[in-house]
Amino acid sequence: MHIKDRTFIITGGSSGLGLATARELHSHGGYIAILDMNTDAGEEVVKELGSDRSRFFEVDVTDTDSIANALKGTSAWVKKTGRQIGGVVSAAGVGNPGKIIDRHNEPLSLSSIDFVLNINLRGTLDFVRQALPYMTQVQPDGADGERGVVILVSSSAAYDGQPGQVSYAASKGAVRSMTLPLARDLAPYGIRVVTIAPSLFESRMTAMMSDKVRKSLERVMEFPKRAGRGEEFAQLARQSVENIMLNGVTIRLDGAMRMPSRL
Known part of the structure; x- marks a missing residue:
């Protein structure tokens, strides 16, 4: 799929990996709808990219009505520009580490578990399911009749989560697991699904890590021995849009x- 003159809707698009993806797709001619909770940051991104090909829509991915309103706003903008939707990127996510039982023999609170699952899993599913009715009405492109791509964000924790990552690994493992069935559901519409599972990447979430934790993680990296950069994630997101044979894969x-079992 060509990126130029197509609209891409990105949750978590005002920071971290979502912002890097917004910049990358915009640099290749895409129109970018940034969905995020942080209004000030979102408006700054629009200033950076230019209001001719970008818009900000405030959204809370844990609130179904908030998602619906943001997508309605995006749809109105798409009708105005005439640049049909090419894909969605679900990049909103949180970490919130905590062991399932602490040293005081207290179990992890259900509110902490719900916080992570509601954003990383429920929010992803709700955003995608509400975006799809807009995507299925897109005019198919090319000989294969492609309509668009759904890009999800999992994590290396879906494969080898560390202590304290039970909730996070559960949410990201679920995103990884739903990739293939989602691709199968959407195949009749010409919509692909690609999930990216990054390890340690520079982001707002990892910025909260202590230097000790960061250095411990960097020591177990093979090559390169550093955190990934946003533009490296964004490059793969762009290739996920452009390469039609990428589908149903994490x-x-x-x-x-x-990831080690101990730091």
């Missing part, structure tokens, strides 16, 4: 890193 983007 791609690890981790420099051969395997």
Whole structure:
């Protein structure tokens, strides 16, 4: 699929991997709808990219009505520009680490579990399911009749989560697991599904790590021995849009890193 003159809807698009993806797709001629909770940051991104090919829509992915309103706003903008939707990127996510039972013999609170699952899993599913009715009405492109692509964000924690990542690994493992059935559901419409599972990447989430934790993680990386950069994630997101044979797959983007059981 060509990126130029198509609209891409990105949750978590005002920071981290979502922002890097927004910049990458915009640089290749895409129109970018940025969906995020942070209004100030979102409006700054629109200033950076230019209001001719970008718009910000405030959204809380844990709120169904909020998602619906943001997508309605995006749809109105698409009708105005005439640049049909090419894909959606679900990049909103949180970490919130906590062991399932702590040193005081207290179990992890259900509110903490719900917080992670509601954003990373429920929010992803709700955003995608509400975006699809707009995507299925897109005019098919090319001989294969492609209509668009759904890009999801999992994590290396879906494969080898660390202590304290039970909720996070559960949410990201679920995203990984739903990739193929989602692709099968959407195949009749010419819509592909690609999931990217990054390891340690520079983002708002990893910025909260201590230097000790970061260095411990970098030591178990094979090559390169550093955190991934946003533009490297965004490059794979762009290739996921452009390469029609990428479908129903989760791609690890981790420099051969395997998360240790102990830091």
